[in-house]
Amino acid sequence: MQFIAYIDEAGDEGINKLRDPDSGQSRWLMLGGILVSAENDRLLPSWRDEVLDLFPKKQKRDLHFRYLKHDQKVATSEVLATKRMGICCICSNKETLLDGGRYEALYGKKGHLYNYLTRFLLERLTASVAATARRQGETARLSIVFSRRANTDYAVMREYLEMMRDGKEKMRPVRSIDWSVFDPSDIRVENHSKWAGLQLADCATSAVFSSLERNMYGNYEPRYALTLAKRFIPRSHSILDCGFTLVPQRNRCPLDERQAKFVDDLVGSWRAPGP
Template sequence: MTAPDYEFVAYIDESGDPGLKRVRPIDDRGSTEWMTVSAVVVSRSRDSSIKGWVADINKSVGESNTEIIHFKDLSDGNRLVVAKELAKLPVRLFVVASNKKNMRRHRNERAEKVLSKQWFYNWLVRILIERVTHWCSRRAVRQFLPRRHVKFVFSQSGGHSYSQTAAYHQLLMRQARGGRPVLDKWVPRWEVMSPHLVENYPHYQRAGLQLADVVASAFYQAIDNLDTGPCEGSYARALAPRMAFSDAGAYHDYGVVLQPTPCWSADISSDQQEIFEFYGYDFTRPLWW
């Protein structure tokens, strides 16, 4: 079977790491408290413009290298400029942010049998794919688009097997198409997915992946207070014009997803809550909880 013609491209990147054996700040030494996985979705007709967009963004902050955005190397002021420039582009943005403290030393033995040791990364990707495919399906229907599929392009990171990610993508399709998803609150829209539309590249080879890095890093900066200093939410707030929202106009649990759920069960500080509250989360604990 050949790859179907596609309408959208979703560039996916991450910040933080998926380690669960030791998690800070519970452990003095261990993996990051947070992991963010992001997607930048662009129409196929505009995909060829992304390289130029990145060059323009770099020029706006005086970077001589116009081909690659190094968000982590920018000054605070330039990070804000980059986020604001990204928010002007014709894209849709998504992010899943997982606070890993409640996952410390957790094992999903069922998933491990199928997905090896990267089940946690794939689980976050699944949450992202559910929202991205819902948005693409909704847009294709509303605009009567002749094409509807989305191509997923992952940023290569150390320790991930992208053949396993592609296999997981295919598994999600089968589960959704057969009406038997393991988790049923959200279901990937199989009608816009294809196992032949999953690719991966080094970060520097695709400009779209650099935009996805801006999203993942901006939200990571907003919630991390261990590695990057105090929480800095201005970059993530600046992305609001292009963050995806639901049919009801809500960002939370759609364009911006916090794990664990419900949100008030997350053991996070008030400064870490701020960016989620900005995007519509309510951390008021119900009386019955």
């Protein structure tokens, strides 16, 4: 069984001056994507076009969530909620990295936080792919397509993943990437504007970002992600710490009342009545 994951990010890596409320770096960095079978991968351009057809005045055939108006974002989420794809999003609360010591020094370095979240994402994506294949008595393979970022060294990322694959880490992780379904050589880096899958990954990741990152008026917009709730991939009958993962975990992640309500609503929407 062949699967493809398209990956994009929302927010930035910077931790020197976090936004409060309308200037500075984002308080969250999110790395997320969509997971599709090889059969459905061929349908992604038509899914993207189905969304763009809702906006006949839009000149570019390039879907970028942040440039859509609110009503367009709602409509986009409603269309994507009907498609056979899985969503996985890793949400890093950068406030928790400001310890004045080890974490701040480590994740203040270029690429470190992005690669760390990549690891979290691949652990969950490969587990989902492997579980799907096992249920059908099959083997599986996962390919990854990243949206190109100017400040990301993908060669360094591959070396990092190869080090993990070869068991050269000093500390063994709680979870691990399932190397039976994925190899670092199965990574591609492409331009957002050319790939429908990357544009849909942008929509899914940005929808979650809007739910946890305050806008310039101090507000959140959870509607987009809640509309997509049934598409998040589960583990042990829950999307928490799988299709939707907070870093650090929920019990150690500082959330205000509205953010906490969004998390509860998202997890609850998946559970009742289920995907």
